[in-house]
Amino acid sequence: MEPLLKVENLRIELTTRTGVAPVIDNLSFELGAGESISFVGESGCGKSMTALGIMGLLPEKVGRIASGSITFNGEELTTASPKRLRDIRGNDISMIFQEPMTSLNPVYTVGEQIAEVIRAHQGLSRKAAWNQAIELLDAVRIPNAKGRVSDYPFQMSGGQRQRVMIAIALACEPKILIADEPTTALDVTVQAQIFDLLNDMKRQTGASIIMITHDMGAVAEMAERMIVMYAGRKAEEGPVEQTIEHPRHPYTRGLISCVPHIMSTISEERHALTEVPGIVPSLSDFGQNRCLFASRCNMVTQKCLEERPPEKPFANGQKAACWYAEEV
Amino acid sequence: MAFLQKFLIRTLYAVILLAAVLVLNFSMMHLAPGDVADTISQSMGGADEEVLAQIRADYGLDQPFLVQLGRYMGNVLQFNLGYSFFYNAPVTDLILDRLPATLLLVFTAQILALGIGVVLGVISARRPNGIASHFVTMLALFGYSAPVFWTGILLLIAFSLKIQWFPVAGMRDVTIEGGFFTHALDVARHLVLPVITLGSLFLALYSRLARATMMEVLGSDYVRTAKAKGLTEREVVYKHALKNSLSPVITLAGLQFSAVISGAVLVEAVFSWPGLGTLAFQSIIARDTPTILGILFFSALVVIAGNLLTDLALRLVDPRVGGKR
Numbered sequence: 001m002e003p004l005l006k007v008e009n010l011r012i013e014l015t016t017r018t019g020v021a022p023v024i025d026n027l028s029f030e031l032g033a034g035e036s037i038s039f040v041g042e043s044g045c046g047k048s049m050t051a052l053g054i055m056g057l058l059p060e061k062v063g064r065i066a067s068g069s070i071t072f073n074g075e076e077l078t079t080a081s082p083k084r085l086r087d088i089r090g091n092d093i094s095m096i097f098q099e100p101m102t103s104l105n106p107v108y109t110v111g112e113q114i115a116e117v118i119r120a121h122q123g124l125s126r127k128a129a130w131n132q133a134i135e136l137l138d139a140v141r142i143p144n145a146k147g148r149v150s151d152y153p154f155q156m157s158g159g160q161r162q163r164v165m166i167a168i169a170l171a172c173e174p175k176i177l178i179a180d181e182p183t184t185a186l187d188v189t190v191q192a193q194i195f196d197l198l199n200d201m202k203r204q205t206g207a208s209i210i211m212i213t214h215d216m217g218a219v220a221e222m223a224e225r226m227i228v229m230y231a232g233r234k235a236e237e238g239p240v241e242q243t244i245e246h247p248r249h250p251y252t253r254g255l256i257s258c259v260p261h262i263m264s265t266i267s268e269e270r271h272a273l274t275e276v277p278g279i280v281p282s283l284s285d286f287g288q289n290r291c292l293f294a295s296r297c298n299m300v301t302q303k304c305l306e307e308r309p310p311e312k313p314f315a316n317g318q319k320a321a322c323w324y325a326e327e328v
Numbered sequence: 329m330a331f332l333q334k335f336l337i338r339t340l341y342a343v344i345l346l347a348a349v350l351v352l353n354f355s356m357m358h359l360a361p362g363d364v365a366d367t368i369s370q371s372m373g374g375a376d377e378e379v380l381a382q383i384r385a386d387y388g389l390d391q392p393f394l395v396q397l398g399r400y401m402g403n404v405l406q407f408n409l410g411y412s413f414f415y416n417a418p419v420t421d422l423i424l425d426r427l428p429a430t431l432l433l434v435f436t437a438q439i440l441a442l443g444i445g446v447v448l449g450v451i452s453a454r455r456p457n458g459i460a461s462h463f464v465t466m467l468a469l470f471g472y473s474a475p476v477f478w479t480g481i482l483l484l485i486a487f488s489l490k491i492q493w494f495p496v497a498g499m500r501d502v503t504i505e506g507g508f509f510t511h512a513l514d515v516a517r518h519l520v521l522p523v524i525t526l527g528s529l530f531l532a533l534y535s536r537l538a539r540a541t542m543m544e545v546l547g548s549d550y551v552r553t554a555k556a557k558g559l560t561e562r563e564v565v566y567k568h569a570l571k572n573s574l575s576p577v578i579t580l581a582g583l584q585f586s587a588v589i590s591g592a593v594l595v596e597a598v599f600s601w602p603g604l605g606t607l608a609f610q611s612i613i614a615r616d617t618p619t620i621l622g623i624l625f626f627s628a629l630v631v632i633a634g635n636l637l638t639d640l641a642l643r644l645v646d647p648r649v650g651g652k653r
Contacts, residue, residue: 057555090558097556102549107571107646117557152647168557 002074003030004208005054005176010068012046012053014283015061021283022066023049025232031176036202036209038223038240040216040255044280046232047212048098051178054210055095056085073175091121094169098181100161104153110137110164111149114171121172136167140197159190163197170201177202178210183218195221216259220244228252231281231292234311238318248312248320248328250297251276291323299324338639342632349628350404354397357617363389364413367615400621409625410618414611419622422607427626429499430603432515434592434630437523441530442581448531449538449577450570453546464535471532476591480525480598487521494521497600518601526595530584534577541573548572574645582638586631 012024024046031037039047052058054070056077070077072093077085097103105113114136115129124132130149137145140163153161162182169177179198183191195218202209211222219226219240226243228236228251236249247253254276278296285292291304303323312325322328365383369375375383384390388399403410409419452461488496495501499518504510545551546569554568596605604623611619642649 055556057552086558086560088558089556095556097549097553099549103553105550105554105568105572106648108568116559120557120559120563154648165553168553 004033004035004073005031006069006071007050007054008069008071010050010053010070011066012049012058012063013066014049014059014063016283018284022287023063023232023283024053025287027068027229027232027234029227029234029237031208031210033175034202034206034208035225036211036223038211038213038219038226039229040213040219040226041229041235042214042276042280045229047229048180049232050229051095051180051210051212054178055089055093056080056082057089087121090117090169090174091172092174093176093178094172094174095178095180096162096165096169096182098184100158100165100185103165104161106153109150109152110156114149114164114168117168117171132171133167136171137164139170139201140164140167158186159193162186162190162194166194166197166201170205170207173205174207176208176210178212180212181214182211183215184213191218198222216244216256228255232286233292234319234321235293236318236320236322238314238320239316242316243318248314248318248325249293249322250299250328251293252320253328254296291321299327338636342636345632346625346628347401350401350625351397353621353624354400355393357621358393358396362615364615364617365389368413404625409622412611412616412619414614414616414619419618422619423604423622423626426603426607429601430589430592430596430605431630433519433522433526433595433601433603434588436519437526437592438530438581438585438588440523441527441534442577444527445531445534446538446570446574446577448535449540450542450565450573452535452539453542454565456543461539464539468532468536471528474528476525476529476594477598479528480521480595483521483525484598494518499602522595522599522601525598526588526591529591530581530588533580533584537580538573538577541576542569545569545573571645575642575649578638578641578645582635582642585634585638586627589627589630 007030008028010024010027011022013020014023027046027050029037039050041047049058049063052063053065054077058064065078068078072088077088080088104110108116111130111133114133115126118124118129118132119126122129134145134149137149142148142160142163148156148160153164156164162185166182177198182198183194186194198209199222201207209222211218213219213222223240226238226240227234228243228249230251236243236247236252238248243252244256247256254274257274258276276296281292281295289308290306291297291300291309294300294304297304301323309321309323311319311321313319314325320328363384364387365380368383369380381390388396391399400410407420409423411417412419412422415422448460448464448467452458452464455461484496487493495518499515500511501514501518504514546565548569550572551564551569554564559568592603593605593608595601596603597609600606604626607619608623610616611623639649
């Protein structure tokens, strides 16, 4: 069966002062209907760029899809007209952003901002769209939805605003919901509520979710499959549990060992918390024909510096772009 | 309710401010050498000390400063701004007679400068390197650096004398006969050049600011959200971005209100526009203290009213200004 979303050999280039850098370098992945996948990685490794590329929202004149294809329901998006892309955005594929504080327009009521997307895609009347906005606010569990619908964003808390963003994103019952670090700006208890809400909404609408995060806990909670990105390339992909249990890429292993285990404080032996040494290479180093993680890897050999490692598939569905994936 | 309360408080502040302006103006005029007695004696072809003292006594100019100030304030409270010896008419009548012409000029210039400035700003912000953007930059440079009276005279020479599209001076053509519409059209024809002259300076300011804020807003998160909703480019720019970029421009327009009025003095002088500016110009030359004071008072009144209007406009554009809840 054809997957809902298929990304093949995607290359996204950013024009910077120093030149053109491939922020996404030869990325391929698939997303099935009703499936949840998670993109993991440090800041600046291309997670958000992937999302913006799918949405057709790369920064104008700076970013562009250089090659590769994105097919949604069998339709090629990289060559689609702006009009067609507008029809898809917010309707079939919608997105929640990282910063609920600034992602809502401060001078319009939340009701208007929800109703607007319904009017744009479903052609409902003002009144009907407004009523649906109230229902949606209720669905994302904002108490007294009828009273709050004419509030402005500045009258709401961060968690409430993110709920409003979710209501906007789900207003047209999209087939794919892209959540770009939806809980990063929120405090921990609110984070859990937002994850619960997203999971419930997914169950109700059957939407596929692409979750972008650097929080391993969120991955475990939200996704069935995870893709680990590093410096614009896919480092590893696999089912969440098995990948966390036995990562096949040194970077994945490093990321996982960064997460403190709640049980370890109770059991006698406490694992030392480790970090991945070094930082992500700068944009100008992206795209070189070598393993970009080599400078931070403790398994590095001459081979890693000379040639980009190909993706090695494993029997359980894991794939890792490391010369020594079997040994990790 | 809260809105009314705020409005009342603002009005109270305005009254206090006006009183302060009155005291300050009166004191400064008092400090300046020469008084009405000099002017009157000059117009009589000179007078000796005795007559001067008589005149001063008649007009209460021999009283201590504080007494004079108190009398003046008391009169102002009764809407009596004194009597102009130069025009032989009550100052209040003089001013009310000319105020409409100035208000017409000032508001037309201000509104047009705001409207056109914002539109130019938006157009140039959407294509920062386009022709329109360079045009706005040039216009801003020119409008801001050219003195108002110079622009005015240049326009006069070009469009009234060389190409006779617009009348040279005044506000009305007394030879014209017809109904209200004909007269309105006539005033509008007279209004064109003064408004362009006065507006160009502020158009420059507003278009630059609108361009800058619009560019900032276009890069904001909520504009990205609007795009992610699948809205059209027009909706994104004119619905989501524009309303957000208006606040700074409106604030600046409010702050510039006093500058518009002082600019009007020069423009009125150049075009013989029968407004407060011309009156101010003439009464300063004639050392007509009561008239000058009256004009200053009314200018302060217009500026304060303009600020209140700005405040109202800001509330309309940005719900956060009202401080709801």
